[in-house]
Amino acid sequence: MGQRLARRERERGGRLYHQQRAEEAVEKWNHSLTKLRDPRDRFQVSGDLCRALCELGKSREALEHAGHQCGLATEIGEPAMLAEAHLNMALCNVRSCEFSKAVSYCRSAMQHQPEGGAITGYLHLCLGDAFMGLSELQKAWSNYMRAHAMAHNLADRVLEVQVHASMSHIYSALNDHDSAIACCHAAQQLSEDVGKQRVPPEVAGAVTRFRRRLATIIARPYRKIGRYNEAMDYCEDAMKVALLHGDRPVQAECLFSFADIHRKRCDMERAQPRYESAYSIMTEIADRLGQSRVLGGLAKVAATTGQHDKAIELNEKALAIAQKIGNKMEMLRCHARLQVLYDVKGDATLTHRHESVLRQLCDEMDLFCGVCDDVMGSTPEKVEPLQCGHFIHGRCVQHLARSTLGRSGRPRPCPACRRHASQNPLQAPDVMALT
Numbered sequence: 001m002g003q004r005l006a007r008r009e010r011e012r013g014g015r016l017y018h019q020q021r022a023e024e025a026v027e028k029w030n031h032s033l034t035k036l037r038d039p040r041d042r043f044q045v046s047g048d049l050c051r052a053l054c055e056l057g058k059s060r061e062a063l064e065h066a067g068h069q070c071g072l073a074t075e076i077g078e079p080a081m082l083a084e085a086h087l088n089m090a091l092c093n094v095r096s097c098e099f100s101k102a103v104s105y106c107r108s109a110m111q112h113q114p115e116g117g118a119i120t121g122y123l124h125l126c127l128g129d130a131f132m133g134l135s136e137l138q139k140a141w142s143n144y145m146r147a148h149a150m151a152h153n154l155a156d157r158v159l160e161v162q163v164h165a166s167m168s169h170i171y172s173a174l175n176d177h178d179s180a181i182a183c184c185h186a187a188q189q190l191s192e193d194v195g196k197q198r199v200p201p202e203v204a205g206a207v208t209r210f211r212r213r214l215a216t217i218i219a220r221p222y223r224k225i226g227r228y229n230e231a232m233d234y235c236e237d238a239m240k241v242a243l244l245h246g247d248r249p250v251q252a253e254c255l256f257s258f259a260d261i262h263r264k265r266c267d268m269e270r271a272q273p274r275y276e277s278a279y280s281i282m283t284e285i286a287d288r289l290g291q292s293r294v295l296g297g298l299a300k301v302a303a304t305t306g307q308h309d310k311a312i313e314l315n316e317k318a319l320a321i322a323q324k325i326g327n328k329m330e331m332l333r334c335h336a337r338l339q340v341l342y343d344v345k346g347d348a349t350l351t352h353r354h355e356s357v358l359r360q361l362c363d364e365m366d367l368f369c370g371v372c373d374d375v376m377g378s379t380p381e382k383v384e385p386l387q388c389g390h391f392i393h394g395r396c397v398q399h400l401a402r403s404t405l406g407r408s409g410r411p412r413p414c415p416a417c418r419r420h421a422s423q424n425p426l427q428a429p430d431v432m433a434l435t
C-alpha cells in the first residue's frame with residue numbers, strides 16, 4: 001500500500017470515529033499504522049488509537065500506543081510532541097487507576113508544553129482527575145479551575161463539558177448532591193448547545209461520545225438523593241448507546257448504577273447479578289476503583305441480608321484494592337462500613353481500630369471545614385469552594401467573611417491554609433504545589 005493510500009485510510013478511520021464507530025476506526029487505524037513510514041504520520045495515528053482505545057476501556061493496548069508515541073517524539077525531538085505523548089500516557093494511567101504515575105506524566109508534559117499551549121487545559125483536567133483518584137481534593141479542584149479557565153479562553157466546548165463533569169465528582173465525594181447535579185446540568189446544557197451549532201465533526205463526535213458517560217455521572221447524585229427513576233432513565237439510555245458502540249466503561253457504570261438502585265429498593269435478587277456483571281467488566285477494563293466500589297455494594301447487600309461475615313470479607317477485599325491504588329476516599333468508606341460491622345459483632349478492639357484509621361484518613365485528606373472544624377461530607381449538605389481549592393460548609397460562609405477580613409479590610413487566606421502555614425512557617429504559598 002502506498003503512503004497516500006495509508007494516509008487516506010487514517011482519514012477514513014477519523015470519520016468513522018466521529019460517527020461513533022470507534023471499533024471500526026481502530027481497525028482502520030491499526031491497518032494504516034502497519035503501512036505508514038513517516039514518523040510524524042505514525043505519531044498521529046498512534047495518538048488517535050490511544051485515545052479511542054482508552055474510551056473503549058482497553059487501557060493496556062492504549063498504553064502501548066502512548067509508549068510508541070513517546071519513542072517517536074524523542075526521535076523527532078519536538079517538545080510539543082513529547083508533551084502530547086506524556087499527556088496520553090497520563091490518560092491511560094488514569095484509566096487503569098495508576099494515579100501517581102498519571103500525576104508524574106502530567107508534570108513532565110507540562111515541562112515540555114508552555115503554560116497556555118493548546119493542550120494545557122487538557123493537562124490540568126487530567127491532572128485534576130489523577131489527584132481525584134488519589135483523593136487529593138484541593139489539588140484536584142485547583143486543576144479543574146485552571147482547565148475551566150483555559151476552556152473559556154479558547155472557547156473549547158469539549159473541554160468545558162468534561163471539566164464540569166469532573167467537578168461534579170468532587171461535590172459528590174463531599175456529599176453535596178445538589179451542586180453535583182448542577183455541574184452535570186451545566187455540562188448537559190453545554191453539550192446540547194454544541195449539538196445545535198455548526199461545529200467541526202470531531203467536536204460534535206467528542207461531545208456525543210462524552211454524553212453517554214455524563215449520563216452515568218449524573219445518575220450518581222440522583223441515586224443518592226433518592227430520585228431513582230431519573231437515575232434509572234439516564235442509565236438505561238446510556239446503556240443502549242454504550243452497547244451499540246462497544247463502550248465497556250459506560251456499560252460497567254450503568255450496571256453498577258442499576259445494581260445500586262435495586263439494592264436501595266431492597267430488591268437484592270436483582271442487585272446481586274448486576275453488581276457481579278459490573279465487577280467482571282471492571283476487571284476486564286482494569287478499573288480497580290470501580291471494582292472496589294462494586295465490592296462495597298456487594299458488601300452492603302450481604303450486610304442487609306444478615307451475612308455479616310461475608311460483608312466483612314467483601315469490605316476487606318474492597319479495602320485492599322483501594323489501598324493498592326491509593327484512593328483514600330474509598331478506603332474511608334470501607335473503614336466506615338467495617339467499623340459498623342465489627343460494632344454489630346461486638347468486637348470493640350476492631351471497631352476502635354477502624355474508627356481511628358477513619359480519623360487519620362480525614363486528617364490526611366484535609367476533610368475538615370476550615371471554619372467550624374467539622375468533617376466535610378459526613379452529612380449531605382451544601383459546600384462552597386474557596387479560591388485556594390479548600391472547601392467549607394455553605395452555612396459557614398458568612399462566618400468566614402467576618403473572620404477573614406483583616407484590619408485593612410482586605411480578605412485573608414482561608415483558615416485551613418492559614419493553619420497549614422502556621423504549622424510550617426517556612427513554607428511559602430507555592431503555586432507549583434497545586435500541579
Ligand SMILES: [Zn+2]
Binds near residue numbers: 371374
Ligand atoms: Zn463548617
Ligand SMILES: [Zn+2]
Binds near residue numbers: 417
Ligand atoms: Zn485553603
